[in-house]
Amino acid sequence: MSDPALGLTMLVLIVAAIMMGFPTAFTMMGLGMVFGYLAFYRPDHHWLQNEVFDLFVQRTYGAMNNETLLSIPLFVFMGYVIERAALVDKMFFSVQLAFRRVPASLAVTTLLVCAFWGIASGIVGAVVVLMGVIAMRPMLSAGYDVRLASGVITAGGTLGILIPPSVMLIVYAAVAGQSIVKLYAAAMLPGFFLTALYLIYIVGWALISPKIAPKLPPDRYKVDVPAWLKSLERGRAQRVLGGLFGALLRPGAAPAGTTYFTVVKNALAASIPVVLTLALFAAAWWYVVIHNAPEAAPAPTKPAAVQEAPATLPEPPGAAPQGEKEGGLQELGTAEAQVEGGAPARESGMPEEVGSLQALPVEGAGQVPENFYAWFWGLAVLSALVLLVYYLRMDGEQLEILKLLVESVMPLGVLTFIVLAVILFGITTASESAGIGAAGALYLAGMSKYPRRVLWSSLVGLLIGGGLGMMRADVVTVIVSASLGAVFAGTALPWAWDLATNKRLLRTIKESTFLTAKTTAMVCWLFVGSALFSAVFALHGGQQLIEKWVLSMNLTPLQFMIVAQAIIFILGWPLEWTEIIVIFVPIFIPLLTHFNVDPILFGTMVAVNLQAAFLSPPVAMSAFYLKGVSPPHVTLNQIFAGMMPYMVIVIICLAIMYVWPGMTLWLPEFLYGR
Amino acid sequence: MNAQTYLRFADRLSTWSGKTFAWLIVILMLVVSVEVFKRYILNAPTAWIFDLDAMLYGTLFMMCGAYTLSQDGHVRGDFLYTNMRPRTQASFDLALYILFFIPGIIALIYAGYYYAGDSWRIGERSNVTYEGPPVAPFKTVIPIAGVLVMLQGIAEIIRCIDCLRTGAWAERTKDVEEIDVVEEQLAHSEFVDEESRRAAIEQAHNIDEAAHQRSGTKL
Numbered sequence: 025m026s027d028p029a030l031g032l033t034m035l036v037l038i039v040a041a042i043m044m045g046f047p048t049a050f051t052m053m054g055l056g057m058v059f060g061y062l063a064f065y066r067p068d069h070h071w072l073q074n075e076v077f078d079l080f081v082q083r084t085y086g087a088m089n090n091e092t093l094l095s096i097p098l099f100v101f102m103g104y105v106i107e108r109a110a111l112v113d114k115m116f117f118s119v120q121l122a123f124r125r126v127p128a129s130l131a132v133t134t135l136l137v138c139a140f141w142g143i144a145s146g147i148v149g150a151v152v153v154l155m156g157v158i159a160m161r162p163m164l165s166a167g168y169d170v171r172l173a174s175g176v177i178t179a180g181g182t183l184g185i186l187i188p189p190s191v192m193l194i195v196y197a198a199v200a201g202q203s204i205v206k207l208y209a210a211a212m213l214p215g216f217f218l219t220a221l222y223l224i225y226i227v228g229w230a231l232i233s234p235k236i237a238p239k240l241p242p243d244r245y246k247v248d249v250p251a252w253l254k255s256l257e258r259g260r261a262q263r264v265l266g267g268l269f270g271a272l273l274r275p276g277a278a279p280a281g282t283t284y285f286t287v288v289k290n291a292l293a294a295s296i297p298v299v300l301t302l303a304l305f306a307a308a309w310w311y312v313v314i315h316n317a318p319e320a321a322p323a324p325t326k327p328a329a330v331q332e333a334p335a336t337l338p339e340p341p342g343a344a345p346q347g348e349k350e351g352g353l354q355e356l357g358t359a360e361a362q363v364e365g366g367a368p369a370r371e372s373g374m375p376e377e378v379g380s381l382q383a384l385p386v387e388g389a390g391q392v393p394e395n396f397y398a399w400f401w402g403l404a405v406l407s408a409l410v411l412l413v414y415y416l417r418m419d420g421e422q423l424e425i426l427k428l429l430v431e432s433v434m435p436l437g438v439l440t441f442i443v444l445a446v447i448l449f450g451i452t453t454a455s456e457s458a459g460i461g462a463a464g465a466l467y468l469a470g471m472s473k474y475p476r477r478v479l480w481s482s483l484v485g486l487l488i489g490g491g492l493g494m495m496r497a498d499v500v501t502v503i504v505s506a507s508l509g510a511v512f513a514g515t516a517l518p519w520a521w522d523l524a525t526n527k528r529l530l531r532t533i534k535e536s537t538f539l540t541a542k543t544t545a546m547v548c549w550l551f552v553g554s555a556l557f558s559a560v561f562a563l564h565g566g567q568q569l570i571e572k573w574v575l576s577m578n579l580t581p582l583q584f585m586i587v588a589q590a591i592i593f594i595l596g597w598p599l600e601w602t603e604i605i606v607i608f609v610p611i612f613i614p615l616l617t618h619f620n621v622d623p624i625l626f627g628t629m630v631a632v633n634l635q636a637a638f639l640s641p642p643v644a645m646s647a648f649y650l651k652g653v654s655p656p657h658v659t660l661n662q663i664f665a666g667m668m669p670y671m672v673i674v675i676i677c678l679a680i681m682y683v684w685p686g687m688t689l690w691l692p693e694f695l696y697g698r
Numbered sequence: 699m700n701a702q703t704y705l706r707f708a709d710r711l712s713t714w715s716g717k718t719f720a721w722l723i724v725i726l727m728l729v730v731s732v733e734v735f736k737r738y739i740l741n742a743p744t745a746w747i748f749d750l751d752a753m754l755y756g757t758l759f760m761m762c763g764a765y766t767l768s769q770d771g772h773v774r775g776d777f778l779y780t781n782m783r784p785r786t787q788a789s790f791d792l793a794l795y796i797l798f799f800i801p802g803i804i805a806l807i808y809a810g811y812y813y814a815g816d817s818w819r820i821g822e823r824s825n826v827t828y829e830g831p832p833v834a835p836f837k838t839v840i841p842i843a844g845v846l847v848m849l850q851g852i853a854e855i856i857r858c859i860d861c862l863r864t865g866a867w868a869e870r871t872k873d874v875e876e877i878d879v880v881e882e883q884l885a886h887s888e889f890v891d892e893e894s895r896r897a898a899i900e901q902a903h904n905i906d907e908a909a910h911q912r913s914g915t916k917l
Binding site: 544 | 729731766798
């Protein structure tokens with residue numbers, strides 16, 4: 025017995041049960057069971073011999089074997105560990121110094137830190153509460169407009185669920201049967217584009233009416249330069265590099281008030297931008313010339329990317345380490361090098377399953393895309409020039425800021441960059457890079473509690489690894505084994521020491537583990553429920569009925585897209601993203617082919633759309649989180665008023681994405697082909 | 699055994715099993731990292747690693763279902779729900795536990811039992827690779843997880859009845875929550891003043907609750 029009417033009843037019942045607030049996973053299991061039993065019921069069979077039982081258990085087992093969902097616990101775990109390891113207040117402080125001369129600098133900083141920290145963690149409530157405590161008061165006491173201050177926190181806080189590595193995109197990939205890698209590549213540009221639109225809005229508003237974001241009094245962003253460093257500054261421009269270099273050459277005569285060791289440390293910190301740039305270019309070179317040269321790459325060289333990329337560069341923070349406009353430029357230059365230089369080789373690569381990679385069977389050995397060398401060296405020269413200017417103009421203050429950034433932003437930046445780079449360039453699968461990311465997060469957690477111990481252990485590991493690598497006299501092996509040794513020793517030794525003695529890290533890992541268990545169980549049980557529910561729904565012809573109904577309306581693709589996004593937008597008010605993606609999005613997916621909408625584009629647009637849904641008054645939870653930590657004079661209405669413009673920006677972004685699908689689809693097509 | 703003893707027993711069982719199996723995530727992370735090292739650096743990939751990863755992940759989430767239920771961690775459409783009175787909440791919950799939860803989970807246990815039983819009987823092996831590892835233990839996770847969730851579900855039903863009688867929900871066991879990160883981040887902050895730090899840490903849980911209720915008055 026199967027009947028479209030029963031299918032529709034299911035849909036009505038599920039909506040009703042969700043409204044009543046019953047755990048959605050079990051609602052779907054129960055409904056799927058009952059209606060599935062009816063569908064398969066045969067009067068001549070024993071009542072326990074019903075095929076719905078087989079369907080249910082096979083769907084469950086399917087979810088337990090789902091390779092896409094496998095990355096969820098790993099990414100979630102990585103997020104929870106990072107949340108506890110990367111101190112967001114330090115990050116805010118140092119980024120604020122770096123951007124001190126930009127209009128509305130506090131708001132810009134808030135947005136960047138929210139986006140950056142959200143990339144790693146992605147839990148809206150926690151981000152908004154934390155930034156509310158850390159950034160709201162400084163902004164209000166600096167005389168910022170309440171709407172500006174609250175809007176930027178709430179809008180920034182939701183960015184984390186969009187920009188990869190985001191769990192929402194994994195769930196969509198599992199629901200829609202798309203590859204995570206492609207979705208990540210697709211969400212990359214819109215994510216940064218949306219962030220850029222937010223920034224333009226903030227800076228533009230501050231430029232038009234400067235009174236909403238008064239300039240900070242100079243003492244608010246004064247950087248303390250230690251006396252010895254000041255003594256090294258030369259000339260009226262207070263350039264510091266020459267003096268520092270001079271001091272480095274005279275180990276016997278350290279400047280008054282310091283030790284030679286401190287001088288070395290400062291010099292090392294000053295060299296970080298160069299090291300990151302060099303590593304990035306080396307990685308791009310390795311990727312194009314060695315990694316993608318078929319059969320030319322013996323296995324031991326492969327890790328070079330995995331390991332060299334670490335030193336590569338922090339993406340969003342990357343803009344920060346340099347702290348100055350030049351720095352930003354240099355950053356752009358190098359980032360471009362990564363994309364322009366790194367990717368063309370893959371153009372001929374076919375779309376890969378989940379990115380597991382063999383050397384590509386491109387025509388001819390050692391194929392390097394044309395113009396690669398021109399681009400590569402051109403960008404290298406450009407970056408070198410930018411770095412040169414940056415260094416020549418560096419004064420003591422900038423060196424101090426650089427040190428702060430290196431400490432607070434760089435570690436997480438490098439980790440995020442590696443995790444994304446190895447996925448996007450198809451070096452490892454999504455779950456593998458999630459695993460590396462989680463291990464890297466443990467390294468960061470160790471570093472947040474014991475910075476010295478981690479550095480020394482890493483150094484020891486570096487030497488041992490390098491020594492072992494010497495056994496094979498080739499540079500790549502030495503570099504790889506040295507960096508592997510550093511990461512391994514830097515993680516394992518401090519953790520072992522901590523767990524054996526004062527157990528400060530135990531709480532971090534316990535909390536992260538248990539939270540990961542709960543989140544994973546929540547998402548995956550929901551998936552089990554929906555797997556059964558959607559199978560039974562389709563069995564009753566409910567899906568078909570909806571399809572027929574939608575097709576009978578003769579919508580144009582544009583109308584369909586608007587209707588679909590509007591429905592999802594409205595669903596985003598009362599529901600969490602998990603429920604929307606797992607229950608309601610599957611209803612639209614079969615329709616996409618009728619309207620010639622790319623499922624990847626659709627998924628990315630849903631992710632962007634939910635940003636707006638989570639910012640819409642009067643239901644947006646972020647507003648209430650922010651209200652909870654704001655001073656009493658900030659009203660909910662002010663917060664909502666601050667959020668409204670960002671909703672409009674999201675909708676503009678959606679429109680641009682639809683009109684110009686290239687923005688979303690360019691990167692995945694570029695990297696993996698059509 | 700009276701109802702309260704059972705409630706405590708079920709909560710403890712679920713929490714214990716959940717927290718034990720939660721550690722599989724650390725093992726999974728180690729296994730994945732080691733495999734990355736082996737595959738990409740030693741060029742010696744392991745054939746059965748896909749099965750192992752899936753087993754660790756599948757066992758992790760199935761066995762933590764009861765723990766999540768005992769912490770009320772399964773996502774619900776809480777928009778209307780959180781604004782109802784406890785008695786109304788309990789009556790809806792009770793009805794739906796009996797209507798949806800019990801048939802669903804009983805079916806899972808029943809079907810999983812025979813599914814795993816068949817697998818044990820024929821000595822089934824994974825077909826991802828030639829001569830893959832045996833999958834019967836992995837399939838056995840289904841009925842076991844089903845039983846655990848069922849036991850916890852009965853505890854939840856008792857909670858509902860309890861709430862219907864007294865008009866208030868019984869306290870749940872304290873456990874780590876997402877919002878706890880606020881404390882961890884701010885506890886040693888040098889850049890936030892003492893007072894707002896303390897206020898935020900103390901208020902974190904109330905804020906979380908109020909945000910879910912979308913209630914401006916409770917803040």
